[in-house]
Amino acid sequence: MPDGFAKTPEPPYYAVIFTSKRTEGDHGYEAMAQAMFDLALKQPGCFGAETARGDDGIGITVAYFADGESIKNWKQNAQHLVAQKLGKERWYSHYELRVAKVERDYSGPEGR
């Protein structure tokens, strides 16, 4: 799998889709975002994650999990709880979080 893509198993599995708009300034965000990305990948049941943020401040991170239990454990991880609190207080002007069950998936382009 190329860099930047999550290696996920055959469906079904879960996707946690986090879309956010950043506030102005860093306020410790970049270091925490990288730490949380790395920490998520170490969680039992986490298959990987994909992330992108453009110049308009809109970012999307999708993390892939085996089941609802592993998502719940990640949500309640102590370090992640600190990051969630700072996210609400400092880093995000708005966010949407969606939990979805992946039913099918495709890769491409074929042959590359």
Place this chain on the structure above:
Amino acid sequence: MPDGFAKTPEPPYYAVIFTSKRTEGDHGYEAMAQAMFDLALKQPGCFGAETARGDDGIGITVAYFADGESIKNWKQNAQHLVAQKLGKERWYSHYELRVAKVERDYSGPEGR
């Protein structure tokens, strides 16, 4: 809903998650990407979409649909078929497409 976020109804609904890595150079990509984003939003059953691409060339677009039928219709849209073909030939070095059923969602930060 702030700019850049999709206004989705109460779950369940569907998310089509498209993660891609761009090839070098534009080759008509930006104009087509914007046209396809706008066209998707006009499809019956499409609630909206969110998109981000960072400096590393990894982009994530998530489009939200009412059901499998509206996703199928969008996949087979004539203009979209042209874009899909060019995407495979020119624009993407790799992509992953996942179709997922959103079971629950949250907004934040509360009070902003």
